[in-house]
Amino acid sequence: MNASDVRQSFWTFFESKQHQIVPSAPMVIKNDPTLMFTNAGMNQFKAIFLGNSKPTALRVANSQKCLRVSGKHNDLEEVGRDTYHHTMFEMLGNWSFGDYFKKEAIDWAWEYLTEVLKIDKDRLYASVFEGDKDMELPKDMEAFNLWNKYLPEERIINGNRKDNFWEMGDAGPCGPCSEIHIDLRPNEERSRKPGGDLVNADHPEVIEIWNLVFIQYNRKANGDLESLPAKHVDTGMGFERLCRVLQHKQSNYDTDLFAPIINAIANITGINYGKSEDGDIAMRVIADHIRTIAFSITDGQLPSNNKAGYVIRRILRRAVRYGYTFLGQRQPFMHKLLPALINTMGDAYPELINQQELIGKVIMEEEVSFLRTLATGISMLEKIMVQTKKGNYKVVDGKVAFELYDTYGFPLDLTELILKENNLVVNRKEFEAEMEAQKNRARNATAIETEDWITLVHDDVEEFIGYDYLESDVTITKYRKITAKNKTLYQLVFNITPFYAESGGQVGDTGYIDNGTEKVEIIDTKKENNLIVHITKKLPTNIKGEFKAFVNRDKRQSTANNHTATHLLHQALRQVLGSHVEQKGSLVHPDHLRFDFAHFQKMSREEIEEVEQYVNKRIRANYSIEEMRDIPVAKAHDMGALMLFGEKYGDLVRAIKFGDSIELCGGTHVKHTGEIGFFKILSEASISSGIRRIEAVTGQKAEALIQGQHRLLIALSEMFKSSGNLEKNIAALIKDNSQLSKELDTMKQNYINIEKRNLMDSAVEINGTSVITAKVNSILADKLKDLAFQLKNEMGNFVAVLGAVNNRKPQLSVITSDELAGSGKINAVELIRHCAKEIQGGGGGQPFFATAGGKNADGLDAAIEKAKAFVTEKLS
Numbered sequence: 001m002n003a004s005d006v007r008q009s010f011w012t013f014f015e016s017k018q019h020q021i022v023p024s025a026p027m028v029i030k031n032d033p034t035l036m037f038t039n040a041g042m043n044q045f046k047a048i049f050l051g052n053s054k055p056t057a058l059r060v061a062n063s064q065k066c067l068r069v070s071g072k073h074n075d076l077e078e079v080g081r082d083t084y085h086h087t088m089f090e091m092l093g094n095w096s097f098g099d100y101f102k103k104e105a106i107d108w109a110w111e112y113l114t115e116v117l118k119i120d121k122d123r124l125y126a127s128v129f130e131g132d133k134d135m136e137l138p139k140d141m142e143a144f145n146l147w148n149k150y151l152p153e154e155r156i157i158n159g160n161r162k163d164n165f166w167e168m169g170d171a172g173p174c175g176p177c178s179e180i181h182i183d184l185r186p187n188e189e190r191s192r193k194p195g196g197d198l199v200n201a202d203h204p205e206v207i208e209i210w211n212l213v214f215i216q217y218n219r220k221a222n223g224d225l226e227s228l229p230a231k232h233v234d235t236g237m238g239f240e241r242l243c244r245v246l247q248h249k250q251s252n253y254d255t256d257l258f259a260p261i262i263n264a265i266a267n268i269t270g271i272n273y274g275k276s277e278d279g280d281i282a283m284r285v286i287a288d289h290i291r292t293i294a295f296s297i298t299d300g301q302l303p304s305n306n307k308a309g310y311v312i313r314r315i316l317r318r319a320v321r322y323g324y325t326f327l328g329q330r331q332p333f334m335h336k337l338l339p340a341l342i343n344t345m346g347d348a349y350p351e352l353i354n355q356q357e358l359i360g361k362v363i364m365e366e367e368v369s370f371l372r373t374l375a376t377g378i379s380m381l382e383k384i385m386v387q388t389k390k391g392n393y394k395v396v397d398g399k400v401a402f403e404l405y406d407t408y409g410f411p412l413d414l415t416e417l418i419l420k421e422n423n424l425v426v427n428r429k430e431f432e433a434e435m436e437a438q439k440n441r442a443r444n445a446t447a448i449e450t451e452d453w454i455t456l457v458h459d460d461v462e463e464f465i466g467y468d469y470l471e472s473d474v475t476i477t478k479y480r481k482i483t484a485k486n487k488t489l490y491q492l493v494f495n496i497t498p499f500y501a502e503s504g505g506q507v508g509d510t511g512y513i514d515n516g517t518e519k520v521e522i523i524d525t526k527k528e529n530n531l532i533v534h535i536t537k538k539l540p541t542n543i544k545g546e547f548k549a550f551v552n553r554d555k556r557q558s559t560a561n562n563h564t565a566t567h568l569l570h571q572a573l574r575q576v577l578g579s580h581v582e583q584k585g586s587l588v589h590p591d592h593l594r595f596d597f598a599h600f601q602k603m604s605r606e607e608i609e610e611v612e613q614y615v616n617k618r619i620r621a622n623y624s625i626e627e628m629r630d631i632p633v634a635k636a637h638d639m640g641a642l643m644l645f646g647e648k649y650g651d652l653v654r655a656i657k658f659g660d661s662i663e664l665c666g667g668t669h670v671k672h673t674g675e676i677g678f679f680k681i682l683s684e685a686s687i688s689s690g691i692r693r694i695e696a697v698t699g700q701k702a703e704a705l706i707q708g709q710h711r712l713l714i715a716l717s718e719m720f721k722s723s724g725n726l727e728k729n730i731a732a733l734i735k736d737n738s739q740l741s742k743e744l745d746t747m748k749q750n751y752i753n754i755e756k757r758n759l760m761d762s763a764v765e766i767n768g769t770s771v772i773t774a775k776v777n778s779i780l781a782d783k784l785k786d787l788a789f790q791l792k793n794e795m796g797n798f799v800a801v802l803g804a805v806n807n808r809k810p811q812l813s814v815i816t817s818d819e820l821a822g823s824g825k826i827n828a829v830e831l832i833r834h835c836a837k838e839i840q841g842g843g844g845g846q847p848f849f850a851t852a853g854g855k856n857a858d859g860l861d862a863a864i865e866k867a868k869a870f871v872t873e874k875l876s
């Protein structure tokens with residue numbers, strides 16, 4: 001069975017059990033402060049499990065792109081070393097939202113594996129939760145008995161809290177789980193030693209394939225468990241592992257999902273898979289990571305230097321580094337694997353094909369820049385090795401290794417590898433201490449303490465009315481306290497709210513609530529698991545009463561101006577630059593807007609102006625908003641709406657149309673484009689390979705910008721006596737200036753000649769060497785070197801110490817004849833270091849010529865005196 005057939009058979013099976021098949025949610029999560037990447041199939045249903053959203057179907061199934069490289073699930077270090085953990089993998093899952101429970105979940109899992117896929121029953125094991133004293137929970141006998149219909153007792157394994165009790169987080173829905181494991185060892189080996197002891201023991205051939213989670217409790221912030229009224233099922237099966245089982249392979253990397261990529265790596269590097277342990281690990285790492293990187297780019301997450309983008313950048317660098325260290329790749333190579341990846345995954349994920357050019361360019365540019373960093377790091381390391389050896393040490397400072405890791409992306413093992421070749425080691429303890437300290441810093445910076453929700457009104461689903469109203473009567477349905485960085489804030493949820501929660505790039509509303517006696521400010525509005533959360537610094541005293549809620553109108557209007565302008569800008573870019581322009585990110589703020597989009601070159605002045613004209617023309621056309629709420633994704637698509645990443649299953653979407661611009665959007669907009677007033681681009685620049693960023697302003701901000709610029713122009717014009725054209729005046733000024741500089745330079749050259757003569761005349765002779773020590777006119781301060789070398793041309797055996805003050809900064813030059821330098825009697829560097837102390841400076845150079853700069857101009861005479869004494873002593 002090839003991989004596509006496996007995926008399809010899962011869907012077909014669960015369809016036959018009345019499940020609705022839904023698409024994978026994006027792997028990159030944009031609107032959840034607690035999670036950067038989807039790490040399990042259930043993430044997209046979190047709000048349903050929490051009771052904040054109602055499901056559109058009670059049974060669903062899908063294949064979900066998951067990434068486990070950060071936070072609670074981090075498999076990164078396993079990847080490549082073993083053959084069944086990936087960074088990105090697909091999780092096949094089926095869900096029941098308060099519908100069926102353990103019996104159906106277990107029966108169907110068994111039916112699918114053994115009857116549909118015909119997996120050998122004798123190879124399967126199930127684990128059940130053994131109970132936990134601390135949690136006061138008994139063994140999950142219900143699950144045990146259900147499994148016991150299919151499996152003998154000895155193949156039902158007890159699992160502890162760590163393996164068999166699933167929790168969404170420190171608080172929230174949780175429950176026991178049952179995992180299905182498979183023993184893939186050869187028959188003969190299996191009969192010699194049964195697999196029971198090998199389950200959950202990291203054996204490469206006895207692996208977990210499916211986890212069935214039975215969500216039946218809610219954990220409160222104080223740790224107590226309460227039973228859930230509606231019980232849910234959440235299952236997840238590793239697709240790559242299942243393919244390996246069905247294709248009878250030794251490793252996930254031998255399946256049709258990875259083998260073509262491994263082959264491509266072998267072709268590029270000329271190294272065969274299976275030749276050496278290190279080489280094989282590197283090839284698996286690379287085959288794994290190219291998928292992760294390509295998929296995250298299609299999901300809109302490019303490598304960058306913070307947050308999710310940084311995680312992706314680190315993964316890319318990890319692959320490049322493995323290629324560099326173990327496969328000898330000194331040139332970019334990852335981007336060449338794209339065709340092989342598209343061959344294996346392009347059918348199921350056409351976005352890979354659509355965005356192939358962008359993905360390739362981004363990866364290539366990242367590779368080039370990281371290879372450069374690697375080279376810098378290696379040369380740094382070489383210097384460190386020389387120093388360490390010089391001091392006759394064998395151990396390199398752990399701090400140095402940490403700096404290499406932190407700033408140059410050099411992982412410890414690479415540093416160690418290079419050191420080992422030179423018989424050196426790193427002080428690991430120091431390295432780990434630095435690492436720990438950094439982790440603590442990061443942890444403290446982000447630590448948030450969240451208390452339980454306190455519910456005032458039960459079973460109320462919050463309604464958002466902010467598209468139509470900026471004020472309303474509200475009651476608080478629940479609230480909680482959060483503490484972050486020693487600051488206490490409160491989150492309030494209302495029955496109904498006019499406040500827009502930050503999302504889709506648009507900032508959250510601010511405003512206040514008022515009950516007649518007390519006014520409480522809302523400092524921000526955010527979305528969390530589908531709840532609109534209003535953030536305040538204090539709780540209203542009488543929290544149970546009625547309030548009037550007011551959104552800050554001015555801020556909302558300026559934000560709306562910028563949001564609608566963003567749509568017009570998007571359309572303009574597609575008109576002026578071409579339809580390859582795709583939105584990659586945006587920020588809609590009351591003061592300005594920012595729009596990131598895929599485009600491969602800098603926009604010309606003309607293109608920028610054309611875009612501005614296009615937008616302003618549509619502002620003047622004063623189009624009215626046409627808003628379509630709650631239409632199915634498919635319908636919006638047919639209308640030609642521009643889609644963003646991240647439309648989720650079952651989503652009813654909102655389409656916003658102004659003239660010919662039509663986009664899916666949940667944000668707030670103007671009623672008529674004329675309200676925007678005026679649109680002006682502030683800047684256009686590259687933010688990463690293939691991605692450009694435009695920053696722009698509208699309305700009053702744009703007006704203020706133009707007025708400011710105009711004021712500046714007037715002020716500049718007034719600086720010129722002659723009236724007339726400013727541009728011509730400035731050009732003339734620049735020309736005059738360069739003419740004057742040239743003349744001044746000629747004069748200085750003449751002056752050098754005069755000064756040189758004076759200096760030569762001032763020379764005193766000590767034991768056959770002419771000695772010149774002098775402070776020269778500050779006009780020549782920038783010509784000290786010239787002067788010194790001209791002296792050298794004319795003098796015989798000599799030494800000169802010259803000082804000058806340039807812009808209040810003292811400078812010294814020492815020059816000697818080659819003969820004197822050769823004799824070793826006077827070393828210019830030694831001399832300059834000796835006397836530069838007087839000017840609070842340091843210096844350097846060569847034995848016959850050295851210079852120094854300092855801070856203390858008053859010490860210049862003393863420095864020259866000191867030099868004179870030094871020279872006299874050395875020559876006498």
Ligand code: ATP
Pocket residue numbers: 068075084085086087088089091208209210211236237238239240241
């Ligand atoms: P393991 O113990 O093997 O790491 P897990 O307990 O972390 O698995 P779950 O969180 O229960 O796994 O995920 C459900 C299923 O997803 C697992 O049964 C497994 O088949 C698959 N899976 C989990 N992590 C990975 C991974 N990193 N790469 C590939 N498949 C995975």
Ligand code: MG
Pocket residue numbers: 075
């Ligand atoms: Mg795991």
